[in-house]
Amino acid sequence: MSLFKARDWWSTILGEKEEFDLGCLCVADVDNSGSGQDKIIVGSYMGYLRIFNPHPVKPGDEVQPEDLLLEVQLxxxxxxxxxxKFVSGTEGLHLAVLHCRKLCVYAVSGTLGNVEHGNQYxxxxxxxxxxxxxxCNxxxxxxxxxxxxxxxCIQSMDGMLMLFEQESYAFGRFLPGFLLPGPLTYSSRTxxxxxxxxxxxxxxxxxLKGVIVTLSDDGHLQCSYLGTDPSLFQAPKVDSREINYEELDAEMKKLQKIIKEATKTQDILPKSEKHRDVIVTAEVSPDLDAESQAIDSEVKAESVPSVTVKITIQSRVTAQKPNLAxxxxxxLAxxxxxxVFDxxxxxxxxxxMLSVFLKGxxxxxxxxGNCLVSYNRPTxxxxxxxxxxxxxxxxxxxxLICFPAQPSKAANHKITIDTNKPPISFVTIFPDFVDPSEDDQTNVLGFQFLTGSKTTLLASKTSQRYRIQSDQLEDLWLITKQLKLRLEEHFKKxxxxxxxxxFSGSIPLQEYFExxxxxxELRLNAEKFRELLSERAVQFRAIERRLLTRFKDKTPAPLQHLDTLLEGTFREVIALADAAEENQANMFQAFTKLKSATHLVxxxxxxxxxxxxxxxxxxxxTFLPLAEDTQELGWEETVDAAISYxxxxxxxxxxxxQALTLGSQLCMPKDTSRLKKNITLFCDRLAKGGRLSLSTESATQQAVVMPGGCTTIPESDLEERTVIPGSTAMLPSHGQMAKQKSKPALSEDAAEEAEKP
Structure with missing residues (x-):
């Protein structure tokens, strides 16, 4: 037998033949009276909304009329x-009423009455x-x-959850495996x-907060988060005991012995090439492929050659999961x-076996090229x-990138390399570009690049000099490098x-600055395209929202050419994206040219x-810190910081x-004037005896290293013309760079002699 029973305190009958359900009842201080006294809110399927403020009555008495605060039919x-708290800008309580196709939010208020009827709500x-x-609910x-x-959050009859942020609709999600709607509630704790x-x-x-959703190109959908997995392990409490220092010392010596032996036998990196567990070698075919293996090349040439590279992996031990990159x-591609191997x-x-070709x-x-093998070695x-x-x-x-061609006498850019040995015939050092049946004293050679430009190499007959000339500064690099390498290899044999x-000529800084x-300039264009794309994307989404609002309205208003504006904005977004993509390709080519010219400098x-x-x-x-540059970290700001250091x-x-400090953050500069000035000053200080070193001792002793008679380097743009030590050539100042092109160091007679085929 229960000690407690439900005793009648207040009751009433609502309407006649009205139907109610679980969600039709609510208890709260809906009128924000401040007294904390809750009211009873009741809604019915007939559309009646009633609000009661019950008071205790004596047994047998009827309900007082003032208990019913409000009754309306919706x-x-x-x-x-x-x-x-359903209304923005206030934390007051409001009443939300859910109909079949509508959600209404009301404010309930009361005013003091002047007659016996009491307050009016x-x-x-x-x-x-x-x-x-x-x-549904x-x-x-x-x-x-x-x-x-x-x-x-409203649940529909077809299983969709619709979320509303007060006056705004947020989003909707369908429940999985839905058949019929069920009860719905929210747990604030979880x-x-x-x-x-x-x-x-x-x-x-x-x-869920902080979840990153990624979709790969092969359809792998994944939700991940940044952080670490929590450790659920808790160390058990240990019984306190006295420490035996003799046993502790013996255990420490034993562990130190194990560590010492392990460090001797378990080296991760080999000590020398002879003791490597796995050796990888690459052999490049001496001849180009008879049938080119080039795939999807962008080069506008009749045929793009390819060369075969044979890579061999030799293992002296068991190598698990070997992977070759x-x-x-x-x-190049x-x-x-x-x-991946067994x-x-x-x-x-x-x-x-694989083939290499020019793709861009x-x-x-x-x-x-580089070959890298990663593997695991069991121990x-x-x-x-x-x-x-x-x-x-x-x-x-x-x-692979150029072929023999007729030499050209005229060129915009020329550099001259001096040697201490008589010139060598090109038949000897460039046998892959000279027909052996030609004269053994060939001293001029032409190189036609697959991309369309041409470079000419000349050897002087009267001096120990070689001249490389081309219409593009960057095209001088690979030919100059090949000449130096082949000459060094020839004399080594x-x-x-x-x-x-x-080299005793003037550094072609002005051409390099161009x-x-x-x-x-292409980097600036990329930034402009990014800003324009962002603006057009915001405009496109705004028009989309307005169109969706018009389409969702039961009585839609005229579109007022919103569809035309949407289509025009879409075309602008596509055009800007295409232009940004083209600018990105041009920027990659410009960076490749810049790297070639930087190697040459x-x-x-x-x-x-x-x-x-x-x-x-x-x-x-200093000059080549990046394999590739991006808008976040570009070549200009990185090189400027390195040279300034x-x-x-x-x-x-x-x-x-030396006491001056550099900025801690690299950002894209407004222009290149500071960078060009620092490069000019860098070359000037090298010309006056400065030496490159990363040690602090050499930096503090720099004043002693400077040759006698040299004055300090002025910071103004009107730099003095500096005589290069041991040479009669002169390095022009920054102000003179704009007017002076690079000049060959040969005399007029020697130059004319060198240009003769």
Whole structure:
């Protein structure tokens, strides 16, 4: 027998033959009286909305009329009533009434009465949402943890959850495996929606914070998050005991012995080439492929040649999961760049063949390739294997990107390389470009690039000089590099150890600056295209929203040419995207040309100043810090920061200049004037005795290294003309660079002699 029973406190009968359901009842201080006294809100399927404020009555007495605060007929069936913070800009309570095809939010207020009827209550419609689907029920709450307001979620009869952020419709989602609508509620503790499916299962759904949704091109849909998995392991409490220092010392010595033995036998990286577990070698075919293997090449030539590269992997131990990656610098490409093999047994090998060809419509800055093999080597202590790598480089032939052609006497750009040995016939050092049946004293050679430009190489008959000339500055690089490498290889075979190349002309900085400006202008264009695309995309989405609003309205208004405006904006977006894509391709070509010209400038500076290998490495790291540049980190700002660092350290002229600090953030500059000024100052300080070094000692002793009689370097644009040590050539100032082109260092007679075929 129960001690407690439900005792009558107040009751009434609502209407006549009206129908009610679970959602038709709500209790809350709907009129925001401030007293905290709740009212009873009741809605019926007949469309009647009633609000009661009950008072206790004596047994047998009837309900007092003042208990009914409000009764209105809304003309549509009421499915559910709820009270919450549904109006933006205020945290007051409002009444939400759900109809079959409409959601209405009302404000309930009361005014003091002047007669015996008491206070007068009324409702005011704040806003309403016309529903596209027939509603079943709703729930509300601070979805997503919002504060100071409540959001509403409506479940339709066909299983769609529609979420409303007060006066705005947010989005909708369909419930999976839906058959019939079930009860719906919101749990603020777990921030999730709870319902009962048609399978009689309770389901909880949580639109989750911080989830990244990715879709791959092969249809793999994945939701992931950034962070670490929580550790559910909790260390058990240990019983306190006294420490035995003798046992602790013995255990420490034992562990140190194990660590020492492991470090001796379990080296991850090999100590020398002879003891490598896996050796990878690459052999480039001496001849071009008889049938070209070029695929989807952009080069506008009759035929694009290819060359075969044979890669061999030799394993002395068991190599698990070997993976070969082959990389060449764009615009070069390979027919296949990834190879996966089965586990390699000891003393086994694998061989693959691939072809390299010119894919992009510009000449590469490097004719080099790289092979990298990654694998796991199992050990006793680590049976799953220790990750290791093996790599090798290979050089591609010059014939891959150019072929012999008639030499050209006229050219816009010319450089002259001096040597300390008599000139060598091109038949000897360029046998792949000269017919052996020709005269053995051939001293002029033409190179026709697949991209359309031409470069000419001349050897002087009366001096130990070679001239390289072309209409494009960047095309001088590969021919100059090949000349230097082939001369060094020739004299090495002759057992000549004192061969050297030098450069005594002027560095072609003005022509180099033109390539920098071309590349930077394309970067500025890319930024403009990005901003315009963003503006047009915002405009396109705004027009879309207006059109959707018109289409969803039951009584749609005229479109007022919104469809025409949408189509025009769409065409603008497509045109801007095409222009941005074309600009991106042009920027890649400009960067490739800039890298070629940069390689050339680095070589000329190293030959001019007779730099060591370490100094050349610093020069390359300064001027070629990026394999490719982006809008976020570009070549100009990176090189400017590197040169500024050298000017303030090893090339500084005072301790005061060394104390200056650089900015911590790299950003795209407004123009290239500062960069060009720093490059000019960099060359000027090298000419006055500065030496490249990353050590702090050499930087502090720079004033002692400077040759006597040299004055400090002025910071103004009117730099003095500086005499290069050991030469009669002069480096022009920054102001004179704009007027002076690069000039050959040969005398007029020698130049005329060198140009004769």
């Amino acid at each position: 003309r549509e069936p009421i499915l559910q009533v709820e009270v919450g 009324q409702i005011k419609l704040m806003y309403e949402h016309n529903l596209q689907r027939t509603a 709703m729930t509300y709450g601070p979805f997503g943890g919002v504060k100071g307001r409540d959001l509403i 921030d999730s929606f709870i319902t009962v499916s048609s399978c009689r299962q309770v389901e909880s759904y949580k639109d 082959v990389c060449v610098q764009a615009p 390979v027919t296949c760049d990834q190879f 586990d390699l047994e000891p003393d086994s090998s694998e061989t693959v 419509n510009c000449s590469p800055s490097e004719l080099e 006793e202590l680590n049976p799953e294997g220790i990750p290791k790598v093996a790599e090798c480089n290979f050089s591609l032939p010059l014939r 002759q057992n000549c150890k004192d061969f050297a190349c030098t 390539l920098i400006d071309q590349h930077f 680095i070589m000329l500076i190293s030959l001019w100043q007779k730099l060591s290998a370490d100094q050349v490495a610093i020069l390359e790291a 050298l000017l303030r350290t090893c090339l500084s002229k005072s301790s005061k200049e």
